[in-house]
Amino acid sequence: AVRLEQVVKTYPGGPTPVVALDGVSLTVPAGAFVAVMGPSGSGKSTFLTCAAGLDRPTSGRVVVGDVDLTALSPDAVTRFRREHVGFVFQGYNLIGHLTVAENVRLPLTLAGTRPDEAWLRELLAAVGLEGLSERLPGELSGGQAQRVAIARALVARPDVVFADEPTGALDGSTADAILRLLRSTAHRFGQTLVLVTHDPRAAAFADQVLFLADGRFRGQLVDPTV
Amino acid sequence: AVRLEQVVKTYPGGPTPVVALDGVSLTVPAGAFVAVMGPSGSGKSTFLTCAAGLDRPTSGRVVVGDVDLTALSPDAVTRFRREHVGFVFQGYNLIGHLTVAENVRLPLTLAGTRPDEAWLRELLAAVGLEGLSERLPGELSGGQAQRVAIARALVARPDVVFADEPTGALDGSTADAILRLLRSTAHRFGQTLVLVTHDPRAAAFADQVLFLADGRFRGQLVDPTV
Ligand SMILES: Nc1ncnc2c1ncn2[C@@H]1O[C@H](COP(=O)(O)OP(=O)(O)OP(=O)(O)O)[C@@H](O)[C@H]1O
Ligand SMILES: Nc1ncnc2c1ncn2[C@@H]1O[C@H](COP(=O)(O)OP(=O)(O)OP(=O)(O)O)[C@@H](O)[C@H]1O
Ligand SMILES: [Mg+2]
Numbered sequence: 001a002v003r004l005e006q007v008v009k010t011y012p013g014g015p016t017p018v019v020a021l022d023g024v025s026l027t028v029p030a031g032a033f034v035a036v037m038g039p040s041g042s043g044k045s046t047f048l049t050c051a052a053g054l055d056r057p058t059s060g061r062v063v064v065g066d067v068d069l070t071a072l073s074p075d076a077v078t079r080f081r082r083e084h085v086g087f088v089f090q091g092y093n094l095i096g097h098l099t100v101a102e103n104v105r106l107p108l109t110l111a112g113t114r115p116d117e118a119w120l121r122e123l124l125a126a127v128g129l130e131g132l133s134e135r136l137p138g139e140l141s142g143g144q145a146q147r148v149a150i151a152r153a154l155v156a157r158p159d160v161v162f163a164d165e166p167t168g169a170l171d172g173s174t175a176d177a178i179l180r181l182l183r184s185t186a187h188r189f190g191q192t193l194v195l196v197t198h199d200p201r202a203a204a205f206a207d208q209v210l211f212l213a214d215g216r217f218r219g220q221l222v223d224p225t226v
Numbered sequence: 227a228v229r230l231e232q233v234v235k236t237y238p239g240g241p242t243p244v245v246a247l248d249g250v251s252l253t254v255p256a257g258a259f260v261a262v263m264g265p266s267g268s269g270k271s272t273f274l275t276c277a278a279g280l281d282r283p284t285s286g287r288v289v290v291g292d293v294d295l296t297a298l299s300p301d302a303v304t305r306f307r308r309e310h311v312g313f314v315f316q317g318y319n320l321i322g323h324l325t326v327a328e329n330v331r332l333p334l335t336l337a338g339t340r341p342d343e344a345w346l347r348e349l350l351a352a353v354g355l356e357g358l359s360e361r362l363p364g365e366l367s368g369g370q371a372q373r374v375a376i377a378r379a380l381v382a383r384p385d386v387v388f389a390d391e392p393t394g395a396l397d398g399s400t401a402d403a404i405l406r407l408l409r410s411t412a413h414r415f416g417q418t419l420v421l422v423t424h425d426p427r428a429a430a431f432a433d434q435v436l437f438l439a440d441g442r443f444r445g446q447l448v449d450p451t452v
């Protein structure tokens with residue numbers, strides 16, 4: 001359900017360009033749960049934002065479902081993403097002047113859909129944020145803000161969920177609950193789940209773990225156990 | 227070197243106030259390395275910002291070195307902090323239009339001191355960011371930005387270093403290097419080090435681990451091993 005063909009991403013910075021992705025080819029089957037690990041600076045966030053259509057590769061192709069994102073106009077990619085892609089950002093990217101509930105509902109609001117109030121309440125409870133729906137992001141702890149970002153990525157029941165280090169700010173038992181939620185939601189709605197993580201315990205929830213270093217995939221682990 | 231006496235911190239939000247710290251008393255001896263763990267939302271960041279003078283308690287006393295921060299004016303606290311306190315923020319708080327080098331030097335620039343160029347280069351190399359000194363924060367990976375925040379907290383060789391989840395965005399081996407750096411720098415300059423973390427491996431570097439839950443310290447572990 002997610003396919004990258006020879007994806008290269010470079011940045012102009014400095015005397016020589018920075019090669020963040022060095023010709024990456026990868027296929028993630030529909031409904032699979034894949035984890036991506038690698039050193040800080042190895043290209044994980046770049047890989048995820050290119051795969052999700054949030055960033056445009058310098059060259060190469062990105063196909064989600066059967067739609068070639070690299071062939072669409074920026075507006076068309078944005079419309080496609082709103083309906084089919086959920087994304088948990090490494091920096092959360094919450095909207096400061098919107099409440100927790102408004103932040104979570106945002107993908108549906110932008111798509112012009114009325115959110116199901118029962119589903120919204122179920123999601124907030126599942127990420128442990130019941131009672132915090134009227135707070136502003138500035139009134140939350142780091143891990144609470146991270147969980148708002150996770151709920152927001154799931155609210156539109158997208159076909160593919162991309163998560164950039166979604167347990168980075170969470171203690172062990174909260175992280176565990178979140179990983180179980182991501183996996184069970186993916187099963188329930190037949191979603192493909194691509195998770196970037198530094199946490200081996202998070203990677204152990206996946207069917208497969210891929211290793212990224214210097215902008216290229218190196219090895220993989222099938223059915224990992226910790 | 228850091229003492230809290232009956233520190234309470236509440237926020238007005240909602241029908242009842244939110245009690246983030248519920249009467250915390252604690253003494254961290256000079257030169258000690260203490261880790262604080264606890265669930266998301268338990269008050270760790272609030273504890274750290276109050277202890278460092280970045281936030282004012284609702285009631286209670288905070289003493290760093292032999293200075294009562296709660297008795298000083300906001301300007302006096304700011305001047306004290308610049309010379310004596312290093313702080314790694316959970317959200318890094320880098321200045322977007324300053325380069326990596328300018329961000330790291332910032333505490334010295336604000337204190338009107340000329341930074342030692344050799345020391346700056348040594349710090350950047352020690353956190354693995356050599357070659358990135360002219361980049362802007364927006365051109366860094368999450369873990370690279372976190373390491374800029376760490377270098378900045380150390381540059382003024384403060385008496386006390388407070389770090390809020392400083393390895394949250396780092397892979398295992400980079401995290402290890404950073405923890406060794408924090409510990410060795412603390413020994414070298416006789417610093418007190420208070421580290422908030424979700425990572426048991428980070429906590430294992432400390433002399434002592436304290437557990438926070440619902441705004442109160444519950445238990446502790448002396449000389450932890452993982
Ligand atoms: N705008 C930019 N200009 C120059 N280099 C950039 C820019 N954005 C990212 N990079 C570089 O691209 C490389 C890959 O970055 P990326 O954010 O994908 O890494 P990552 O694996 O997600 O790291 P982390 O684990 O620290 O989050 C890094 O070396 C980074 O410094
Ligand atoms: N401005 C605010 N208004 C209301 N409640 C707040 C405000 N700021 C923080 N809180 C609450 O105070 C509590 C403690 O927050 P704190 O950031 O100290 O937690 P934490 O232990 O650092 O969590 P994490 O591990 O998720 O970073 C949380 O329940 C949080 O929602
Ligand atoms: Mg990243």
Ligand SMILES: [Mg+2]
Pocket residue numbers: 141142143270271272316390
């Ligand atoms: Mg915190």
